[in-house]
Structures are given as structure tokens and as C-alpha cells.
Amino acid sequence: MSEHKPSMKSKELSVDLRDRIVSKHKSGEGYRKISAALKVPMSTVASIICKWKKFETTRTLPRAGRPSKLSDQGRKALVREVTKNPMVTLSELQRSSLERGEPSRRTTISAAIHQSGLYGKVARRKPLLSKRHMAARLEFAKRHLKDSQTMRKKILCSDETKIEIFGVNARRHVWRNPVTAHHQANTIPTVKHRGGSIMLWGCFSAAGTGRLVRIKGKMTAAIYRDILDENLLQSALDLRLGRPFIFQQDNDPKHTAKISKEWLQDNSVNVLEWPSQSPDLNPIEHLWGDLKMAVHRRFPSNLMELERCYKEEWAKLAKDRCAKLVASYSKRLEAVIAAKGASTKY
Template sequence: MRIMRSKELPKELRDRTVARHRSGQGYKRISAALKVPKSTVASIILKWKKFGTTRTLPRPGRPAKLSNRGRRALVREVKKNPKITVAELQRCSREMGESSTKSTITAALHQSGLYGRVARRKPLLSARHMKACIEFAKKHMKDSQTMRNKILWSDETKIELFGVNSKRYVWRKPGTAHHLPNTIPTVKHGGGSIMLWGCFSAAGTGRLVAIEGKMNAAKYRDILEENLFQSAQDLRLG
């Protein structure tokens, strides 16, 4: 969609608008007679009533390089895709008929409370995983803090390279860093890998073990026997 900049009406036409209003004509009739939108007629008359003139008043500063409509269009693009780059927004701006520099686009987004920030990396969870996490949290909401302090959590994981391991920026508002569209998903597959076992509690982290070769039941029991109880002792959970 191409956004056109509105053109200022000639002063002679604005004077005729006010003259018709003073003669008792309504906005709708003036709009039809002068072929001017009714909203424009209302704006001209409101300005005349407030300032007593139809001439163009001096602006308080340099006119904005990007119109309000153009800025709103860019904000919509960012909300649809928070990871969109400034260069891509610049192309969108040109397509809308408002060619803008990168600094102008950045300033416009800042005015709307959107800032470029490094995207947080979070595990890619399925709907089933999310549901299970919520159910677990609800089930243990009433557990006492003393009970929680005695729990030692352990798990093993295979961590592999997934995608490009570089910073990716997103446009977001303060306080939305962990909202799903503003994060980069990570998974446990995709390239060179390392398998780890570790544990932690409210008191801190326990042992971290690098697992050589393929994990099986016997190796898992050995890891627990050699590290789980010792971690509990180190963290004084007994």
C-alpha cells in the first residue's frame, strides 16, 4: 500500500471554506460544494476559530521527515516481525512512498517505545512441553520453601549447534525480552555435540559431568552413584 503525503490546501480555498461556514452552511454542504473532505473542512474551521486566521502558522520546529501514517506502518511491520532489520524497514518505507534514512526509522521506532535489543535464546518448547510445565508448577504451588530448599534437581542433556551462533537483534519494548516472538529458539540437535549431566538446588549448582560415548542405564547409574550424593553433601541438603 502506497502512503501519499497530504498536500496543503491553497489559502484561497481555506478562506472560501470559512466564508461558507460564516454564512451558515454546514460541514457536509461545504464539503460537497468545494470538493474537500468533511474532516478537512472541520479542521480548517477549528483552526480559524482557535487562531482567527486561515494562513499557515509557523511550525514549532523542523517538520518530521516521516509522517504519522508512515511511522504507524513501520510499527505494524515490527510487530508482525520483531526480527526485521532496519534495511528491510527502509525498503518498506520506500514502497510506501516515504523514503527514509536508517536513523530516521530508528528514531521513529524509539518514539513508539521500540528498541533494538539482542534476542534472548530460549529452549524450543512444544505445546505439550509448555502444558506439562504449567501443570507441574500448579501442582507444587503450595509446597513450602523449606521443602523446595531440600530438592536436588538433576538431568542430562545433549547440546548441539543449531543455526548460526551469532547475535540477532529484535525490536521490542522494555520488559518483553522473554516474550516468544522476541526470542531465538534453541534445540538439542543439529551439529557437533556434547552430552552433559548436572544438578542444582536452591543452594546452588552441584557437579557437572561430561559424558563420554553413548548413554546407557549402567553409565547413568554410575554417574548418579558418583555425583548425586556428593553434590547433595556439598550443597548441605542432608
């Protein structure tokens, strides 16, 4: 039956057909009869007759004001602007769109940019890289890309990190109904002044995690040398790396200080020459992330609890996770080469 036909907008009908609908209505024919005779849905017949009664015309009326749709030129101009300057604000885009005589509503501009596959995201923090840094990173990546898997399994990666009692401020979602928002199970505890923090030194290889040490007081070259003396060789022994193994550290001044270098030389430790500003090449950064998330899921309320938590969670970190992180080394180097030494996603 005609009333079950797909809906058809009045603007899709020809002017002649709209006039015929109105003519039949004037002659006294009902909506159902008109619908059947002209093969037009009854809802469309009713819409056209209603419009004729209100405006005394079946023609398409002009829209009031400026059309909301951006022109192709306007859309391209916006995309060029955000491509040239990714940190341009929406207010600045509104002004430039208005100056071109284009629609300047924020939603219109955002939608146009989204159509090009660009979205507003929080900018990630990355080390500042000079041309010298990028050249060194590129040279390092090309030189080590073809290192054997056996060699990579001999690398002992190390780093320092700070872990805070309430250092993870990311929003977390809970399943709850509207009236239990303040129940303890549905809230994240907070403390004033963030509750304190602990500095750690740790190391790992493809075989698993090595020693994890709390750094008490300000880190100095002398303290770093003592950490190496008490933990580095024992970690290599525990992980069965054999001798010689390859030690990775970044270029922090405490690591490259004379007393640190002398200890490494005296103990015949092969040090991997490391390009500056390259945390994306060190897989331990992802291991630190795993540790911090595991610790903060337990919500330690003081430094004593924090220390117990990080020790327990470090011991739980899976060996296969360590192996996978070391195995990702090739992809990290390939990403640096593809970026011509610039920052990567890692």
C-alpha cells in the same frame, strides 16, 4: 544588555518584525541600535539581514526536497509492521515506507521506531515450544507455585553442560591507550578449532554445590546410571538434604531410560516430574553460566588446565548464590504462569 539575551531563531519572529529589522537597516541604523529598539538579540538581527541580502526576502523559504520527518501515519505503520513481525529487516521497512510515500532513510526509520520504545536486539535462543509443551509447563507452574520453602530446600537440581577452552566469544572491554592494543594484557588469546571441550554433570541445592563429574566419551544411559550411582546419594549426604530428598532432572532420553528409572526406584529417590523444554525453570542453568565465566577469565590453554580450572571454580561457587537461585523458583513459576506456558526471561 541586548547581546546577552537568549538566542532566538528567525523563524520564531513575525514577518512584520523581520520587515521592521530590514527597514531600520536600510535607514542606516546599526545592529546594536536595532537590537535595543526592537528587543531582539543582535545575532538574530544579523541573521535576518544576512538572509535579506542573499535572498532579497525575509519570508521563510520552502525546503528543498521531501521533508525528512515521518508523518504520524507513517510512524504508526512502521510500529505495526515491527510489532507484527519483530524479525522484519530494516531494508524491508525501507521498501514499505517508500511505497507509502514516506521518508525511507534508515536513520529516520530507526529513530521513529526507537521513539516507540522498540530497539534492534540480538534474538535470544529459546527452546521450541508446542502447545502441548506450554500446557504442561503452565500446569507444572500452577501445581508447584505454593510449594513450601522447606520442600524447595530439599530439591537437588542436576544437569549436563559442555564447557569449552575458548567457548565464550563475548566481547570484553579493556582500559588501554591507543598504542597498547596488541599488548598481551589487552588481548584475548585464541586458538584454532576452539581448543576442545569437556562435558560435565553436576548438581546443587540451596545448601551449595554437589558433585561435579567429567563425562568421558559419549553419554549413554548406562554412563548416566553410573554417574548417579557414584555421585547422587553422596551429594545429597554432603549437602545434608536428608531422606527423602527430591531429585530434579530434565527429560533427556538417557535420564528417562529404563535402567536410569530402575536405579532411581531401587534407591528410593523421589524424582520431580519435569515439563519438557523447560531450562528456564532449572536454576542450575545460571550456575553453569557462573562457572563458565569464572573458568574463562583464567584462559585455560589446554584440556588439562580446563579440568583443573572448572574443579577449582566449582568449589568456589558461593553457597548464598545457590540459595538465591533456589529462592528464585517462585518468580520462575510466576513468569511461566504470566506467559501462559510460553518462554520466560530466565
